[in-house]
Amino acid sequence: MEVDHVGIAVRSLSETTPKWEQLLGSPASLPEEVPSQRVRVAFLKVGSAHLELLEPTSPESSVSRFLESRGEGMHHIAFGVPSVNEKLADLIRRGERVIDREGRPGARGRVVGFAHPAAFAGVLVEFVEER
Amino acid sequence: MEVDHVGIAVRSLSETTPKWEQLLGSPASLPEEVPSQRVRVAFLKVGSAHLELLEPTSPESSVSRFLESRGEGMHHIAFGVPSVNEKLADLIRRGERVIDREGRPGARGRVVGFAHPAAFAGVLVEFVEER
Secondary structure, eight states, rough: OOEEEEEEESSSSHHHHHHHHHHHOOOOOEEEOOOOOOTTEEEEEEETTEEEEESSTTTSHHHHHHHHHHHHHEEEEEEESSSSHHHHHHHHHHHBBHHHHHHHOOGGGEEEBBBBBGGTTTOEEEEOOOO | EEEEEEEEOOOOOOHHHHHHHHTTOOOOOOOEEGGTTTTTEEEEETEEEEEEEEESTEEETTHHHHHHHHHHHEEEEEEEEOOHHHHHHHHHHHTTTBSSSSSSEEEEGGGGHHHGGGGTOOOEEEEEEEE
């Protein structure tokens, strides 16, 4: 398994992106809207992984609620897996809580699925299907 | 630059480690005490990066304060750099806030240094000197 990306909740992509671009020395991707999560995201490459900056597009986005209660900061960690459905089924079988029972469309045309933060001591874990 | 590790604040290494070992399919390192940060840590390999689980060893540890205010969860992200001192000096020169003005001994015998979360939109960024 590899770290696919680390998701960071931000209030404003346009204000935050330049600092990360300067730190990492690489340009961010053009922002992409992810309707299923009500966010707009931009990716920055770091070695074999990425940072994903997430800006909510609606007050009902879970990222809006995260920003309200905790402020800007790290939001989730995503691991690349051969099959998101198998990974989620494996967690469910072991009695772990999940947000998604099946993979769904995520950013960059990838299939994604989330475990529940309670399953991993407060850490929101995402699985991203490898290509 | 590469993601060296993602740090996760936990109340108990012994309770949390098995879940991550099962998820990642690899054993955690033996816990190591890092006196300068008043934490006990264990590392789990994920591809070319690691997760670092951090358990405070004192109520005065910044990880204790993190757990009190936010609960368990992602605490920092660490990037591998050729020189921690150069990276910190570069941030200071650009007017960014840092926690460390110079590298200091961290876990695994490595030189580390922290920027201030205010420098990166709420994200605590650590630099780890590459070997």
